Amino acid sequence: xxxxxxxxxxxxxxxxxxxxxxxxxxxxxxxxxxxxxxxxxxxxxxxxxxxxxxxxxxxxxxxxxxxxxxxxxxxxxxxxxxxxxxxxxxxxxxxxxxxxxxxxxxxxxxxxxxxxxxxxxxxxxxxxxxxxxxxxxxxxxxxxxxxxxxxxxxxxxxxxxxxxxxxxxxxxxxxxxxxxxxxxxxxxxxxxxxxxxxxxxxxxxxxxxxxxxxxxxxxxxxxxxxxxxxxxxxxxxxxxxxxxxxxxxxxxxxxxxxxxxxxxxxxxxxxxxxxxxxxxxxxxxxxxxxxxxxxxxxxxxxxxxxxxxxxxxxxxxxxxxxxxxxxxxxxxxxxxxxxxxxxxxxxxxxxxxxxxxxxxxxxxxxxxxxxxxxxxxxxxxxxxxxxxxxxxxxxxxxxxxxxxx
Numbered sequence: 001x002x003x004x005x006x007x008x009x010x011x012x013x014x015x016x017x018x019x020x021x022x023x024x025x026x027x028x029x030x031x032x033x034x035x036x037x038x039x040x041x042x043x044x045x046x047x048x049x050x051x052x053x054x055x056x057x058x059x060x061x062x063x064x065x066x067x068x069x070x071x072x073x074x075x076x077x078x079x080x081x082x083x084x085x086x087x088x089x090x091x092x093x094x095x096x097x098x099x100x101x102x103x104x105x106x107x108x109x110x111x112x113x114x115x116x117x118x119x120x121x122x123x124x125x126x127x128x129x130x131x132x133x134x135x136x137x138x139x140x141x142x143x144x145x146x147x148x149x150x151x152x153x154x155x156x157x158x159x160x161x162x163x164x165x166x167x168x169x170x171x172x173x174x175x176x177x178x179x180x181x182x183x184x185x186x187x188x189x190x191x192x193x194x195x196x197x198x199x200x201x202x203x204x205x206x207x208x209x210x211x212x213x214x215x216x217x218x219x220x221x222x223x224x225x226x227x228x229x230x231x232x233x234x235x236x237x238x239x240x241x242x243x244x245x246x247x248x249x250x251x252x253x254x255x256x257x258x259x260x261x262x263x264x265x266x267x268x269x270x271x272x273x274x275x276x277x278x279x280x281x282x283x284x285x286x287x288x289x290x291x292x293x294x295x296x297x298x299x300x301x302x303x304x305x306x307x308x309x310x311x312x313x314x315x316x317x318x319x320x321x322x323x324x325x326x327x328x329x330x331x332x333x334x335x336x337x338x339x340x341x342x343x344x345x346x347x348x349x350x351x352x353x354x355x356x357x358x359x360x361x362x363x364x365x366x367x368x369x370x371x372x373x374x375x376x377x378x379x380x381x382x383x384x385x386x387x388x389x390x391x392x393x394x395x396x397x398x399x400x401x402x403x404x405x
Contacts, residue, residue: 049314049357052343053088058354061345062116062328063088064109067336069139071096071116072354073104083118085139088356096141107134108328110168114139115184117162117171117328134162134173136184147171147186165204170219172198172207179209181219193217193224199238199245201262208245210236214264227264235277238262239284244305246278246287257289259305270307273297279333279342280305288333288342288361294318300333300344302361313342313359323347325354339363 055061058072071085081104086093097104099120107117115138122131134147147162162173164184172181174196182189195211207217213229214236227245235248239262247258255274260267275292285305291297298321300314325345326332334343342359 048316049344049359052356052358053090055354055356057352058084059325059347060104060106061325061354061356062106062109063334063343063356064113064139065111065334065337066113067334067341067343067358069109069113070356071106071109071118071139073106083116083137085116094141096137096139097135097144106328107162108164110164110184111166112168115143115168117164134171136171136186145186147173147182147189163198163200165200166202167204170204172200172219174198179207181207192219192222197233197236199236201238202240202242208236208238208262210247214245214247214260228260228267233258237278237280239280239305240282241284243284246280248277257287259287259307268307270303271310276301277332279331279335281335281339282337283339286339286361288313288335290321290324290332292318292321300342300359302342313361314344314357320346323349 052067053070055070055072057074059074061070061072063070068088069085070088071083073081073083076082076098081099081102082095083097083099083104083106084093084095096116097118102120102122105119105121107119109116115136118135118137120133120135135144136147137144162171164171169184170181171184172179174180175191177191178194179196179198180189180191192207193209193211193215195209195215198207198209200207201216205219207219208227209215209217210233214227214233216225216227217223233247233249235246237246238244239246243262245260245262245264247260249255249258254269254272255276256269256271257276257278258267258269259278270287271289271291273291273293276289279288280286281288286302287305288300288302290300297312298318299312299316301310301312303310323346324332325347327334327343327345332344335341336343336358340361340363342361343356344359345354345356347354
Protein backbone atom coordinates (compact mmCIF):
# COMPACT_ATOMS: atom_id res chain seq x y z
CA UNK A 1 0.00 0.00 0.00
CA UNK A 2 1.36 3.43 -0.85
CA UNK A 3 2.02 6.17 1.67
CA UNK A 4 -1.05 8.16 0.74
CA UNK A 5 -3.37 5.27 1.54
CA UNK A 6 -4.26 4.24 -2.05
CA UNK A 7 -3.77 0.86 -3.64
CA UNK A 8 -2.58 1.71 -7.10
CA UNK A 9 -2.90 -1.80 -8.50
CA UNK A 10 -6.07 -3.87 -8.34
CA UNK A 11 -6.96 -2.20 -5.06
CA UNK A 12 -9.58 0.14 -3.72
CA UNK A 13 -9.28 3.88 -3.62
CA UNK A 14 -9.38 5.55 -0.24
CA UNK A 15 -12.57 6.88 1.29
CA UNK A 16 -12.08 10.38 -0.17
CA UNK A 17 -11.75 8.94 -3.66
CA UNK A 18 -14.84 6.84 -3.12
CA UNK A 19 -16.79 9.90 -2.03
CA UNK A 20 -15.60 11.81 -5.09
CA UNK A 21 -16.60 9.00 -7.42
CA UNK A 22 -19.99 8.65 -5.78
CA UNK A 23 -20.65 12.39 -5.84
CA UNK A 24 -19.59 12.69 -9.47
CA UNK A 25 -21.76 9.77 -10.48
CA UNK A 26 -24.76 11.12 -8.59
CA UNK A 27 -24.29 14.61 -10.05
CA UNK A 28 -24.10 13.31 -13.59
CA UNK A 29 -27.05 11.01 -12.98
CA UNK A 30 -29.04 14.00 -11.71
CA UNK A 31 -28.25 16.00 -14.84
CA UNK A 32 -29.09 13.08 -17.10
CA UNK A 33 -32.38 12.67 -15.28
CA UNK A 34 -33.67 16.25 -15.21
CA UNK A 35 -32.67 17.40 -18.68
CA UNK A 36 -34.96 15.09 -20.69
CA UNK A 37 -37.87 15.67 -18.31
CA UNK A 38 -37.81 19.45 -18.73
CA UNK A 39 -38.04 20.31 -15.04
CA UNK A 40 -39.63 23.71 -14.50
CA UNK A 41 -36.94 25.82 -12.91
CA UNK A 42 -35.94 29.43 -13.46
CA UNK A 43 -34.48 30.08 -16.90
CA UNK A 44 -31.84 32.66 -17.76
CA UNK A 45 -33.60 36.01 -17.73
CA UNK A 46 -32.45 38.76 -20.09
CA UNK A 47 -31.90 41.98 -18.16
CA UNK A 48 -33.63 44.37 -20.52
CA UNK A 49 -32.69 42.92 -23.92
CA UNK A 50 -30.51 44.54 -26.59
CA UNK A 51 -30.90 48.21 -27.48
CA UNK A 52 -32.20 48.24 -31.06
CA UNK A 53 -32.84 51.91 -31.76
CA UNK A 54 -32.94 55.04 -29.60
CA UNK A 55 -35.17 57.97 -30.60
CA UNK A 56 -34.25 61.28 -28.99
CA UNK A 57 -37.36 63.31 -28.32
CA UNK A 58 -39.55 60.69 -29.99
CA UNK A 59 -42.77 59.21 -28.64
CA UNK A 60 -45.44 56.71 -29.70
CA UNK A 61 -43.20 54.54 -31.92
CA UNK A 62 -44.48 52.06 -34.49
CA UNK A 63 -42.27 49.38 -36.06
CA UNK A 64 -42.71 48.02 -39.56
CA UNK A 65 -43.23 44.25 -39.61
CA UNK A 66 -39.71 43.62 -40.94
CA UNK A 67 -38.17 45.81 -38.19
CA UNK A 68 -36.49 47.97 -40.84
CA UNK A 69 -38.42 51.22 -40.31
CA UNK A 70 -39.86 53.08 -37.35
CA UNK A 71 -42.35 55.94 -37.29
CA UNK A 72 -42.87 58.21 -34.29
CA UNK A 73 -43.91 61.68 -33.18
CA UNK A 74 -41.86 64.57 -31.85
CA UNK A 75 -42.80 67.96 -30.44
CA UNK A 76 -41.67 70.96 -32.47
CA UNK A 77 -40.40 74.25 -31.07
CA UNK A 78 -43.92 75.60 -31.59
CA UNK A 79 -45.31 72.86 -29.33
CA UNK A 80 -46.89 71.08 -32.30
CA UNK A 81 -46.65 67.36 -33.01
CA UNK A 82 -44.69 66.16 -36.04
CA UNK A 83 -44.81 62.71 -37.65
CA UNK A 84 -41.42 61.24 -38.59
CA UNK A 85 -40.08 58.04 -40.13
CA UNK A 86 -36.58 56.62 -40.42
CA UNK A 87 -34.74 53.36 -40.95
CA UNK A 88 -33.97 51.58 -37.70
CA UNK A 89 -30.25 52.10 -38.37
CA UNK A 90 -30.89 55.85 -38.11
CA UNK A 91 -30.65 56.60 -41.83
CA UNK A 92 -33.16 58.27 -44.18
CA UNK A 93 -34.84 60.41 -41.53
CA UNK A 94 -37.92 62.13 -42.99
CA UNK A 95 -40.75 64.29 -41.64
CA UNK A 96 -44.10 63.06 -42.95
CA UNK A 97 -46.59 65.53 -41.48
CA UNK A 98 -46.74 68.64 -39.31
CA UNK A 99 -49.82 68.67 -37.12
CA UNK A 100 -49.85 72.41 -36.34
CA UNK A 101 -52.51 72.66 -33.60
CA UNK A 102 -53.29 68.93 -33.83
CA UNK A 103 -51.93 66.10 -31.73
CA UNK A 104 -50.64 62.99 -33.54
CA UNK A 105 -51.16 59.38 -32.50
CA UNK A 106 -49.19 56.94 -34.66
CA UNK A 107 -51.03 53.82 -35.75
CA UNK A 108 -50.07 50.54 -37.42
CA UNK A 109 -47.79 49.97 -40.38
CA UNK A 110 -49.39 48.23 -43.32
CA UNK A 111 -48.13 44.64 -43.71
CA UNK A 112 -46.46 45.70 -47.00
CA UNK A 113 -44.23 48.11 -45.01
CA UNK A 114 -45.11 51.06 -47.26
CA UNK A 115 -48.03 52.81 -45.54
CA UNK A 116 -48.77 54.09 -42.05
CA UNK A 117 -52.02 54.84 -40.26
CA UNK A 118 -52.19 57.75 -37.84
CA UNK A 119 -54.70 59.89 -36.00
CA UNK A 120 -54.94 63.65 -35.86
CA UNK A 121 -56.59 64.87 -32.67
CA UNK A 122 -57.47 68.48 -31.91
CA UNK A 123 -58.18 69.74 -28.42
CA UNK A 124 -57.59 68.16 -25.02
CA UNK A 125 -60.11 66.68 -24.84
CA UNK A 126 -61.59 66.97 -28.35
CA UNK A 127 -65.00 68.66 -28.48
CA UNK A 128 -66.61 66.96 -31.48
CA UNK A 129 -66.12 63.84 -33.64
CA UNK A 130 -64.38 65.74 -36.44
CA UNK A 131 -61.66 66.67 -33.94
CA UNK A 132 -60.43 63.03 -34.13
CA UNK A 133 -59.60 61.96 -37.68
CA UNK A 134 -57.88 58.98 -39.28
CA UNK A 135 -55.23 59.33 -42.00
CA UNK A 136 -53.08 57.14 -44.26
CA UNK A 137 -49.66 58.15 -45.61
CA UNK A 138 -46.91 56.36 -47.52
CA UNK A 139 -43.57 55.98 -45.78
CA UNK A 140 -41.95 58.25 -48.40
CA UNK A 141 -44.33 61.08 -47.45
CA UNK A 142 -46.61 60.86 -50.49
CA UNK A 143 -50.22 59.76 -50.78
CA UNK A 144 -51.50 61.45 -47.61
CA UNK A 145 -55.25 60.88 -47.33
CA UNK A 146 -57.92 61.40 -44.71
CA UNK A 147 -60.41 58.57 -44.18
CA UNK A 148 -63.70 60.39 -44.70
CA UNK A 149 -67.11 59.41 -43.38
CA UNK A 150 -67.37 57.69 -40.03
CA UNK A 151 -64.98 59.35 -37.59
CA UNK A 152 -63.25 57.47 -34.76
CA UNK A 153 -64.83 58.05 -31.35
CA UNK A 154 -63.30 60.57 -29.01
CA UNK A 155 -62.86 58.39 -25.94
CA UNK A 156 -61.46 55.22 -27.50
CA UNK A 157 -58.92 56.58 -29.99
CA UNK A 158 -55.96 55.60 -27.77
CA UNK A 159 -57.13 52.10 -26.86
CA UNK A 160 -58.51 51.00 -30.22
CA UNK A 161 -56.64 52.44 -33.19
CA UNK A 162 -57.17 51.30 -36.77
CA UNK A 163 -55.93 47.88 -37.90
CA UNK A 164 -54.89 46.89 -41.42
CA UNK A 165 -56.26 43.73 -42.95
CA UNK A 166 -53.59 41.12 -43.64
CA UNK A 167 -53.63 41.82 -47.38
CA UNK A 168 -53.40 45.59 -46.82
CA UNK A 169 -56.53 46.31 -48.84
CA UNK A 170 -58.84 47.29 -45.96
CA UNK A 171 -58.74 49.08 -42.62
CA UNK A 172 -60.93 48.32 -39.63
CA UNK A 173 -61.36 50.79 -36.79
CA UNK A 174 -63.76 51.61 -33.98
CA UNK A 175 -66.16 54.37 -34.98
CA UNK A 176 -68.82 56.08 -32.96
CA UNK A 177 -71.41 53.41 -33.82
CA UNK A 178 -69.23 50.30 -33.76
CA UNK A 179 -66.54 48.55 -35.78
CA UNK A 180 -66.08 50.17 -39.18
CA UNK A 181 -64.38 48.82 -42.31
CA UNK A 182 -63.08 50.99 -45.13
CA UNK A 183 -61.05 50.28 -48.25
CA UNK A 184 -57.45 51.46 -48.08
CA UNK A 185 -58.22 54.16 -50.67
CA UNK A 186 -60.92 55.57 -48.39
CA UNK A 187 -63.91 54.20 -50.31
CA UNK A 188 -66.84 52.15 -49.00
CA UNK A 189 -66.55 53.32 -45.39
CA UNK A 190 -69.24 51.58 -43.34
CA UNK A 191 -70.15 50.32 -39.90
CA UNK A 192 -70.39 46.53 -39.93
CA UNK A 193 -71.20 45.61 -36.32
CA UNK A 194 -71.27 46.91 -32.76
CA UNK A 195 -68.20 46.21 -30.64
CA UNK A 196 -64.74 47.51 -29.75
CA UNK A 197 -62.25 44.63 -29.40
CA UNK A 198 -61.51 42.86 -32.67
CA UNK A 199 -58.93 41.07 -34.82
CA UNK A 200 -58.75 40.37 -38.56
CA UNK A 201 -58.54 36.78 -39.75
CA UNK A 202 -55.50 36.09 -41.97
CA UNK A 203 -57.66 35.76 -45.10
CA UNK A 204 -58.81 39.41 -44.64
CA UNK A 205 -62.43 38.31 -45.11
CA UNK A 206 -63.62 38.07 -41.51
CA UNK A 207 -63.29 39.87 -38.20
CA UNK A 208 -63.35 38.13 -34.82
CA UNK A 209 -64.70 40.47 -32.17
CA UNK A 210 -65.83 40.69 -28.59
CA UNK A 211 -69.43 41.79 -28.14
CA UNK A 212 -71.68 39.82 -25.79
CA UNK A 213 -69.26 36.94 -26.15
CA UNK A 214 -66.97 36.13 -29.08
CA UNK A 215 -68.42 36.63 -32.56
CA UNK A 216 -67.30 36.33 -36.16
CA UNK A 217 -68.54 38.52 -38.99
CA UNK A 218 -67.97 38.34 -42.72
CA UNK A 219 -66.96 41.87 -43.76
CA UNK A 220 -68.52 41.53 -47.23
CA UNK A 221 -71.79 39.68 -46.63
CA UNK A 222 -72.32 40.86 -43.06
CA UNK A 223 -73.16 37.33 -41.95
CA UNK A 224 -72.57 36.99 -38.21
CA UNK A 225 -71.85 33.89 -36.12
CA UNK A 226 -71.56 33.51 -32.34
CA UNK A 227 -68.45 31.50 -31.46
CA UNK A 228 -68.68 31.66 -27.69
CA UNK A 229 -71.46 33.40 -25.80
CA UNK A 230 -69.89 33.20 -22.34
CA UNK A 231 -66.33 34.57 -22.62
CA UNK A 232 -65.97 38.21 -21.50
CA UNK A 233 -62.57 39.52 -22.59
CA UNK A 234 -60.34 42.58 -22.63
CA UNK A 235 -58.16 41.39 -25.51
CA UNK A 236 -58.66 39.23 -28.58
CA UNK A 237 -56.21 38.05 -31.24
CA UNK A 238 -56.40 35.49 -34.06
CA UNK A 239 -53.32 33.35 -34.67
CA UNK A 240 -51.57 33.97 -38.02
CA UNK A 241 -52.40 30.45 -39.22
CA UNK A 242 -56.11 31.08 -38.50
CA UNK A 243 -56.39 28.03 -36.25
CA UNK A 244 -56.68 29.66 -32.79
CA UNK A 245 -57.99 32.67 -30.92
CA UNK A 246 -56.24 34.10 -27.86
CA UNK A 247 -58.25 36.00 -25.24
CA UNK A 248 -57.21 37.92 -22.17
CA UNK A 249 -59.50 38.44 -19.22
CA UNK A 250 -58.51 41.52 -17.18
CA UNK A 251 -61.63 42.52 -15.37
CA UNK A 252 -63.39 39.17 -15.16
CA UNK A 253 -62.49 36.18 -13.04
CA UNK A 254 -60.85 33.81 -13.50
CA UNK A 255 -58.12 36.10 -14.83
CA UNK A 256 -55.55 35.05 -17.42
CA UNK A 257 -54.88 34.17 -21.04
CA UNK A 258 -57.21 31.72 -22.76
CA UNK A 259 -56.87 30.01 -26.14
CA UNK A 260 -59.58 28.31 -28.18
CA UNK A 261 -59.92 26.89 -31.66
CA UNK A 262 -60.97 29.38 -34.32
CA UNK A 263 -64.56 28.14 -34.04
CA UNK A 264 -64.60 28.83 -30.29
CA UNK A 265 -64.28 25.20 -29.23
CA UNK A 266 -61.78 23.67 -26.76
CA UNK A 267 -61.30 26.78 -24.66
CA UNK A 268 -58.25 26.41 -22.42
CA UNK A 269 -56.78 28.68 -19.74
CA UNK A 270 -53.01 29.13 -20.11
CA UNK A 271 -52.08 31.72 -17.46
CA UNK A 272 -53.66 32.89 -14.23
CA UNK A 273 -52.58 36.52 -13.81
CA UNK A 274 -54.84 39.53 -14.11
CA UNK A 275 -52.92 41.56 -16.69
CA UNK A 276 -51.33 39.23 -19.24
CA UNK A 277 -51.72 40.47 -22.85
CA UNK A 278 -51.04 37.75 -25.48
CA UNK A 279 -49.13 38.29 -28.75
CA UNK A 280 -48.85 35.50 -31.33
CA UNK A 281 -45.54 34.66 -32.99
CA UNK A 282 -45.65 34.80 -36.79
CA UNK A 283 -45.66 30.98 -37.05
CA UNK A 284 -48.47 30.65 -34.45
CA UNK A 285 -46.38 28.26 -32.33
CA UNK A 286 -45.70 30.60 -29.42
CA UNK A 287 -47.32 33.40 -27.47
CA UNK A 288 -45.46 36.28 -25.85
CA UNK A 289 -47.11 38.16 -23.04
CA UNK A 290 -46.44 40.89 -20.50
CA UNK A 291 -47.27 40.02 -16.93
CA UNK A 292 -48.06 43.16 -14.95
CA UNK A 293 -48.58 41.23 -11.74
CA UNK A 294 -46.25 42.72 -9.13
CA UNK A 295 -43.66 40.28 -7.79
CA UNK A 296 -41.65 37.51 -9.42
CA UNK A 297 -44.04 37.14 -12.38
CA UNK A 298 -43.57 40.75 -13.46
CA UNK A 299 -41.85 40.90 -16.85
CA UNK A 300 -42.03 39.62 -20.43
CA UNK A 301 -42.74 35.92 -20.96
CA UNK A 302 -42.88 33.42 -23.82
CA UNK A 303 -44.80 30.13 -23.89
CA UNK A 304 -45.91 27.52 -26.38
CA UNK A 305 -49.34 28.03 -27.91
CA UNK A 306 -50.71 25.30 -25.63
CA UNK A 307 -49.35 27.04 -22.51
CA UNK A 308 -46.29 24.79 -22.11
CA UNK A 309 -42.70 25.89 -21.50
CA UNK A 310 -43.56 29.22 -19.89
CA UNK A 311 -40.35 31.21 -19.56
CA UNK A 312 -39.65 34.75 -18.41
CA UNK A 313 -37.33 36.29 -21.01
CA UNK A 314 -36.98 39.83 -19.63
CA UNK A 315 -37.01 40.92 -16.00
CA UNK A 316 -39.00 44.14 -15.60
CA UNK A 317 -40.25 45.82 -12.47
CA UNK A 318 -43.80 47.09 -12.27
CA UNK A 319 -42.41 50.63 -12.67
CA UNK A 320 -40.53 49.52 -15.82
CA UNK A 321 -43.74 48.10 -17.28
CA UNK A 322 -45.56 51.37 -16.61
CA UNK A 323 -42.97 53.10 -18.83
CA UNK A 324 -43.55 50.80 -21.82
CA UNK A 325 -44.70 52.53 -25.01
CA UNK A 326 -47.20 50.72 -27.24
CA UNK A 327 -46.42 50.13 -30.90
CA UNK A 328 -49.15 51.59 -33.07
CA UNK A 329 -51.44 52.46 -30.18
CA UNK A 330 -52.10 49.13 -28.44
CA UNK A 331 -49.45 46.48 -29.11
CA UNK A 332 -46.72 46.47 -26.49
CA UNK A 333 -44.77 43.59 -28.08
CA UNK A 334 -43.81 42.89 -31.69
CA UNK A 335 -42.44 39.60 -33.05
CA UNK A 336 -39.81 39.55 -35.78
CA UNK A 337 -40.88 37.85 -39.00
CA UNK A 338 -38.63 34.82 -38.40
CA UNK A 339 -39.86 34.40 -34.81
CA UNK A 340 -36.39 34.72 -33.26
CA UNK A 341 -36.83 38.14 -31.61
CA UNK A 342 -39.38 40.19 -29.72
CA UNK A 343 -39.28 43.99 -29.63
CA UNK A 344 -40.63 46.37 -27.01
CA UNK A 345 -40.30 50.11 -26.39
CA UNK A 346 -39.74 52.13 -23.22
CA UNK A 347 -39.88 55.87 -22.67
CA UNK A 348 -37.08 57.47 -20.66
CA UNK A 349 -38.65 60.66 -19.31
CA UNK A 350 -35.38 61.88 -17.78
CA UNK A 351 -33.60 61.93 -21.14
CA UNK A 352 -36.78 62.41 -23.20
CA UNK A 353 -35.88 59.39 -25.28
CA UNK A 354 -37.82 56.36 -26.50
CA UNK A 355 -35.68 53.24 -26.59
CA UNK A 356 -36.67 50.13 -28.54
CA UNK A 357 -35.16 46.85 -27.33
CA UNK A 358 -35.07 43.39 -28.87
CA UNK A 359 -35.05 40.09 -26.98
CA UNK A 360 -33.47 37.00 -28.51
CA UNK A 361 -35.90 34.13 -27.98
CA UNK A 362 -34.58 31.71 -30.59
CA UNK A 363 -36.49 29.74 -33.19
CA UNK A 364 -39.40 27.59 -32.00
CA UNK A 365 -38.56 24.00 -31.22
CA UNK A 366 -40.84 21.31 -32.37
CA UNK A 367 -42.43 21.17 -35.77
CA UNK A 368 -45.85 19.59 -36.08
CA UNK A 369 -45.50 15.79 -36.26
CA UNK A 370 -47.10 13.68 -38.97
CA UNK A 371 -50.71 12.67 -38.33
CA UNK A 372 -51.00 10.03 -35.64
CA UNK A 373 -47.68 10.80 -33.98
CA UNK A 374 -47.30 12.55 -30.63
CA UNK A 375 -45.37 15.84 -30.69
CA UNK A 376 -41.85 15.66 -29.32
CA UNK A 377 -41.10 18.79 -27.36
CA UNK A 378 -37.56 20.03 -27.12
CA UNK A 379 -36.59 19.74 -23.42
CA UNK A 380 -36.94 22.99 -21.52
CA UNK A 381 -33.67 24.63 -20.63
CA UNK A 382 -32.59 24.15 -17.01
CA UNK A 383 -30.52 27.27 -16.85
CA UNK A 384 -27.61 27.16 -14.46
CA UNK A 385 -28.41 23.76 -12.95
CA UNK A 386 -26.89 21.63 -15.74
CA UNK A 387 -23.72 23.66 -15.61
CA UNK A 388 -23.45 23.55 -11.81
CA UNK A 389 -23.90 19.83 -11.46
CA UNK A 390 -21.90 18.91 -14.54
CA UNK A 391 -18.94 20.94 -13.29
CA UNK A 392 -19.23 19.37 -9.85
CA UNK A 393 -19.25 15.90 -11.39
CA UNK A 394 -16.22 16.64 -13.57
CA UNK A 395 -14.28 18.07 -10.63
CA UNK A 396 -15.05 14.95 -8.61
CA UNK A 397 -13.86 12.68 -11.41
CA UNK A 398 -10.73 14.81 -11.91
CA UNK A 399 -10.02 14.54 -8.19
CA UNK A 400 -10.36 10.77 -8.42
CA UNK A 401 -8.08 10.49 -11.43
CA UNK A 402 -5.51 12.71 -9.76
CA UNK A 403 -5.53 10.38 -6.77
CA UNK A 404 -4.85 7.39 -8.97
CA UNK A 405 -1.60 8.82 -10.30
